[in-house]
Structure formats: structure tokens, C-alpha cells
Amino acid sequence: MEAIIKLDNINKIYGKETKTQVLYDVNLEIERGSFTSIIGQSGSGKSTLLNIIGTLDQPTSGQMIMNGVNTVDLSQTKLAQLRNRTLGFVFQFHYLLPEFTALENVLMPYEIMHGKVTDSIRKKAEDYMELVGIGNVKNNLATKMSGGQQQRTAIARALINQPPIILADEPTGNLDSDSTETIYQLMRKINEEFKTTFLIITHDRKIAEKADRIIEIKDGRINLDLTK
Amino acid sequence: MKLAVKIALRFLRSNPGQTVLIVLGIGIGVSVQIFIGSLIEGLQKSLIDKTIGNSPHIIVETIEEGEEIDYYQEVIDSIQAQNVDTKAIVPVSDHPAFIQYEDINKSLLIRGFDFNEKEEIYQFDEKLVEGSLPQKGEILLGITYKDKYDLKLDDEITLLSSNQKMETYTVSGFFDFKVASVNESWGVMDLKSTWDLFDTKGKVTGIEIQLPEQDVFLADVKADEFAKAIDQNELQLVNWKVQNEQLLSGLEGQSISSLMIQVFVLISVVLGIASVLAITVMQKSRQIGILKAMGLKNIQSSLVFLFEGLFLGVLGGIAGVLLGLGLAYSFTKFALNADGTPVIALYINPNFILISALIAVFSCVIASLIPARKSSKLNPIDIIRNN
Numbered sequence: 001m002e003a004i005i006k007l008d009n010i011n012k013i014y015g016k017e018t019k020t021q022v023l024y025d026v027n028l029e030i031e032r033g034s035f036t037s038i039i040g041q042s043g044s045g046k047s048t049l050l051n052i053i054g055t056l057d058q059p060t061s062g063q064m065i066m067n068g069v070n071t072v073d074l075s076q077t078k079l080a081q082l083r084n085r086t087l088g089f090v091f092q093f094h095y096l097l098p099e100f101t102a103l104e105n106v107l108m109p110y111e112i113m114h115g116k117v118t119d120s121i122r123k124k125a126e127d128y129m130e131l132v133g134i135g136n137v138k139n140n141l142a143t144k145m146s147g148g149q150q151q152r153t154a155i156a157r158a159l160i161n162q163p164p165i166i167l168a169d170e171p172t173g174n175l176d177s178d179s180t181e182t183i184y185q186l187m188r189k190i191n192e193e194f195k196t197t198f199l200i201i202t203h204d205r206k207i208a209e210k211a212d213r214i215i216e217i218k219d220g221r222i223n224l225d226l227t228k
Numbered sequence: 229m230k231l232a233v234k235i236a237l238r239f240l241r242s243n244p245g246q247t248v249l250i251v252l253g254i255g256i257g258v259s260v261q262i263f264i265g266s267l268i269e270g271l272q273k274s275l276i277d278k279t280i281g282n283s284p285h286i287i288v289e290t291i292e293e294g295e296e297i298d299y300y301q302e303v304i305d306s307i308q309a310q311n312v313d314t315k316a317i318v319p320v321s322d323h324p325a326f327i328q329y330e331d332i333n334k335s336l337l338i339r340g341f342d343f344n345e346k347e348e349i350y351q352f353d354e355k356l357v358e359g360s361l362p363q364k365g366e367i368l369l370g371i372t373y374k375d376k377y378d379l380k381l382d383d384e385i386t387l388l389s390s391n392q393k394m395e396t397y398t399v400s401g402f403f404d405f406k407v408a409s410v411n412e413s414w415g416v417m418d419l420k421s422t423w424d425l426f427d428t429k430g431k432v433t434g435i436e437i438q439l440p441e442q443d444v445f446l447a448d449v450k451a452d453e454f455a456k457a458i459d460q461n462e463l464q465l466v467n468w469k470v471q472n473e474q475l476l477s478g479l480e481g482q483s484i485s486s487l488m489i490q491v492f493v494l495i496s497v498v499l500g501i502a503s504v505l506a507i508t509v510m511q512k513s514r515q516i517g518i519l520k521a522m523g524l525k526n527i528q529s530s531l532v533f534l535f536e537g538l539f540l541g542v543l544g545g546i547a548g549v550l551l552g553l554g555l556a557y558s559f560t561k562f563a564l565n566a567d568g569t570p571v572i573a574l575y576i577n578p579n580f581i582l583i584s585a586l587i588a589v590f591s592c593v594i595a596s597l598i599p600a601r602k603s604s605k606l607n608p609i610d611i612i613r614n615n
Contacts, residue, residue: 111234
């Protein structure tokens with residue numbers, strides 16, 4: 001299978017005077033359509049790795065090819081465009097916009113890309129919201145929903161531009177075990193249905209073990225790489 | 229663009245209390261600007277009106293003292309042909325004389341005007357407190373002659389001219405310029421009567437010009453333009469600015485201080501807006517971070533705050549105009565002198581109000597450049613990393 005994400009000797013050093021190296025020569029390839037979990041203790045560098053893959057953070061050295069594009073020398077604007085078209089983000093803290101309704105939040109990446117919302121995309125957003133089970137709260141403000149509903153909204157939002165990759169940092173981090181299982185099932189369903197590549201950071205052993213591939217990061221290096 | 233407008237509006241609406249406070253803050257700044265501006269302009273106008281409103285701004289006179297102008301109509305025509313706006317051009321014949329009535333024997337400045345045409349500079353018809361404008365054989369005197377010397381309408385007085393001619397005239401009325409020296413020393417007559425009395429037929433001693441209100445302070449510039457129309461070997465132009473240096477510096481001082489006050493009010497308004505908008509960026513940095521993570525470009529994130537500034541400016545400007553006019557109205561209605569006239573003379577100038585409101589809008593947009601820049605520089609990773 002073709003690699004949709006390819007990391008080549010990625011290093012990340014924080015600080016100017018007191019330098020702290022977080023990632024050491026990370027080489028990694030993620031296959032298109034795969035469902036991969038990243039595990040590791042806090043401070044191991046897994047979130048930094050995900051942020052670099054998400055082009056939110058820049059590596060100190062090394063190269064990254066995403067969906068055929070080398071991201072190293074891209075301008076801020078090009079990176080923003082790449083994120084908008086190629087990536088969907090799901091974070092532990094949902095990061096919904098509290099000023100907008102659930103439906104508007106879901107439509108936001110599309111609006112950023114196209115500047116306007118068509119009836120057909122609104123229909124599609126509503127379908128996604130039905131898919132993740134929040135059709136009944138679509139007109140609620142983000143602040144008027146439960147944690148699980150907010151996380152599902154974030155997943156529907158990650159899907160709207162039909163990105164080939166979804167990056168999720170602790171997507172079930174502050175959900176109860178029932179919701180955790182539902183969210184996992186949902187992501188799996190999307191992975192199978194749309195062939196979307198999932199890269200998930202999780203503390204949850206059960207979720208991690210269900211992935212096709214488990215990568216363990218320890219002290220900034222890949223410690224374990226298991227493919228089922 | 230549309231998205232930036234939508235986000236800006238949503239940000240403003242999500243915190244209505246804060247938005248109303250900011251709009252009120254801008255509005256109060258604008259209203260103070262409008263109120264103080266109208267007040268100072270009103271004071272300035274009434275001061276100008278009281279001091280030089282009823283006097284000529286430029287006088288055409290002979291260079292040689294004692295000479296008179298016999299071709300004055302030609303001079304007036306060529307001045308009018310200069311295509312410079314004037315409010316009034318009035319030929320005047322001024323001569324000293326003695327007034328004799330019972331035991332009064334005083335010197336008087338006899339001023340001859342052509343009352344066939346409406347006299348626009350001194351507006352004697354409005355200054356009349358009794359009687360009418362003088363016809364042939366009549367004289368108009370200051371109110372002092374009525375109050376102090378007990379003269380009455382239709383009394384006859386004798387004038388002794390500088391060329392030893394003695395004539396009798398009937399008092400046609402009394403004027404009041406609210407200036408004691410003028411009320412006591414002027415005698416106003418028909419131009420033709422002065423010609424007869426002083427043997428100066430067809431001549432005037434000067435041509436007095438009044439400029440439109442907006443050109444009052446350009447009297448020297450306008451005088452230079454008129455100079456082209458006259459024979460500069462014989463005639464010269466004197467403008468009020470040369471003759472009233474002290475008054476001029478007083479008026480200019482007032483203009484500058486008014487400008488200073490307005491500039492400082494403006495600066496405080498701009499600083500207030502900038503700091504409030506800067507705080508809103510801090511408040512919304514999480515949202516901006518999320519939007520940027522989803523692919524919002526830096527320029528779009530800047531536009532959000534520029535539009536916030538624009539909307540706050542427009543709303544604040546409208547609130548300011550309404551508040552300012554309300555304030556002005558209540559001052560003219562409730563702060564009154566004993567005689568019912570307003571204590572403060574306000575001058576409501578629609579252009580000034582419009583400009584004040586536009587400056588507020590412009591300042592808000594300029595002030596929002598700081599938060600716009602901040603928002604553009606905001607790195608989404610800082611938000612994601614720190615929750």
C-alpha cells in the first residue's frame with residue numbers, strides 16, 4: 001500500500017537557551033486507509049509528533065511528505081490550505097467554537113475552503129451528524145451539549161471536507177467508557193466506509209489494541225511498531 | 229471575506245454586554261467630540277459675528293490720505309469681475325463734522341451709504357431701535373443721543389462740515405450697535421446728502437468689502453486677489469487681519485486650542501478602542517487557534533478583527549451622533565439665560581458631525597489593526613498545546 005504520510009528523520013528541539021529535544025530522528029510511514037494508534041507515556045513526545053504531522057508545529061529538522069506534498073518549505077498560507085483540504089482534527093478538548101451551533105461548527109472547514117455553504121453541503125453535514133448520532137442537537141450552541149455530543153460534533157467536523165487523513169489526539173480522553181466505545185466504533189465505521197486514514201493518540205489500552213497498527217513512542221523515539 | 233464578516237458578527241453577538249459597553253464607550257467619545265466641537269464652533273462664530281461680523285473685512289482706499297475715489301463704480305465692477313465670492317461690496321463716504329443741537333456741540337463721523345441698495349455690512353435696518361433709515365436731508369444717530377442728550381425723532385440738528393458748510397438735518401431714527409463709542413460718534417446719512425454737505429459729488433472715501441463667513445480668515449489672500457483688479461498706484465487694500473492683530477491672535481488661539489482638545493479626545497477614543505479590541509483578541513485567541521488549525525488563513529483571521537473594528541466604529545459612530553445631538557439639544561433647551569436664550573451658543577454643523585462619525589469609524593478600523601496583527605501572528609499550536 002502507498003504511504004500517505006512519510007516522516008524522514010524528524011527531530012524536534014524546544015527552547016533556545018535550555019534546549020530540550022522531544023523527538024529523535026523519527027522515521028515513519030503511514031499507509032493510506034490505515035487505522036493506527038499511537039501510545040506512550042505523557043511527555044514521551046507523541047502529541048508533538050501528531051502536531052508536526054498536523055502541520056501545526058514545525059520540525060527542527062527532517063522532512064515530511066503528506067499526500068504527496070513536501071511540507072517543509074510551505075508558506076503559512078499554503079500550510080493552512082493543506083490542513084483545510086487534507087486533514088481533519090479531533091482533539092481531547094473538542095475545540096468547538098462556542099459562538100456557533102453544532103451544525104455551523106461542522107460546516108466551518110467547508111466554509112473556510114469555499115467561503116459559502118450550499119444546500120447540498122448542508123444536507124451532507126446533516127447526514128454526517130445523523131451518522132455520528134447528534135442529528136437531534138444540530139442547532140444547539142456548542143456550549144449546550146454534553147462532552148460526548150461535542151466530541152461527535154468534532155468528528156463530523158473533521159469529516160466535512162472529506163479529508164484523506166484524520167488526526168485525533170485523545171479523542172476519548174474525557175469520555176465515559178460507553179461513549180468511548182461508541183466514538184471508537186464511529187471512527188472505525190468512517191475508516192471502513194470512506195477509507196479515511198486515522199492516526200489516533202490514546203491512553204486507552206482497549207482502543208489502542210483495536211487499531212490495525214500500534215506505535216509506541218518512548219523518550220522521543222519509536223519504541224515499538226506492531227502491525228496486526 | 230464573507231466568512232470573516234460572519235465570524236466577526238458572531239463574536240460581537242456572543243457577548244452582547246461587552247459589545248454594548250464598547251459601542252457606548254466609542255459613542256461617548258464621539259458625542260464629546262461632537263458636543264465640544266459644536267460648542268467651540270458656536271462660540272467662535274458668535275465671537276466673530278460680534279467682533280467682525282458687522283464690519284468690513286477688506287477696505288479699498290486711496291494711498292494718498294485725503295484723496296477720494298471718483299471712479300468707484302468701475303472699481304466695484306472690476307472687483308466683482310474677479311470671480312471671488314463676496315458677501316457685500318459697499319461704497320462709503322466718511323467725513324468728520326460737528327453736530328450742534330441746543331447745548332450739544334460734538335464732533336461726529338458722518339458716514340454716507342447708498343441706501344437705495346440694501347446695505348449688507350452694518351445692517352442698519354436691523355440695528356434700528358427707533359425710526360427709519362435716513363432719506364435726503366435726514367440723519368440716523370446712535371442711541372446715545374436719545375438716552376444721554378434727549379434727542380427725539382424728527383428733531384432738527386445742525387451739522388458743521390470740515391469745509392465750513394452748515395446744514396440742518398432731521399433725525400430719522402436711532403441705531404444701537406451695542407458699542408458705546410460707535411453709538412456716540414457715528415452719524416449715518418444717505419450718500420448723496422454727504423456729497424452735498426462735503427462738496428464731494430460722485431466720490432467716496434472707501435469701498436468696504438465683506439467676505440462670506442468661511443473666507444473671513446482668508447481676508448489677506450482674498451485682498452491679494454482683489455489687488456489685481458485695482459490701480460495699485462492710487463489705491464490700496466487694507467484687510468481686517470492687519471488692523472486687528474490682537475483679535476486675530478485671540479481667535480487663532482481659540483481655533484488651535486479647540487483643535488487640540490478635539491485631537492486629544494480623538495486619541496483617547498482611539499486608544500480606548502485599540503485596548504478593548506486587543507483584549508477581545510485575547511478572549512478569542514482559542515477560537516482563532518481552532519479556526520487556524522482548520523485552515524483559516526492569517527489574512528482572514530486579521531479581517532475578522534478589522535471587521536469587528538469597523539462594525540464597532542459604525543455602531544459607536546451612530547450612538548455618538550445621537551448622544552452628541554441629544555446632549556447639544558438638552559443644553560440649548562435646559563441651560564438658559566434669564567432672557568430665555570441658551571447659555572451656550574452651539575453651532576450644529578452637519579458636515580462636522582458626519583466627519584466626526586467617519587473619523588470614529590476610521591479610527592476604529594485603524595485601532596483594530598493592532599489586534600488584527602496579533603491575530604494574524606497567533607500560532608494555533610500555542611492554543612492546542614495549552615488547551
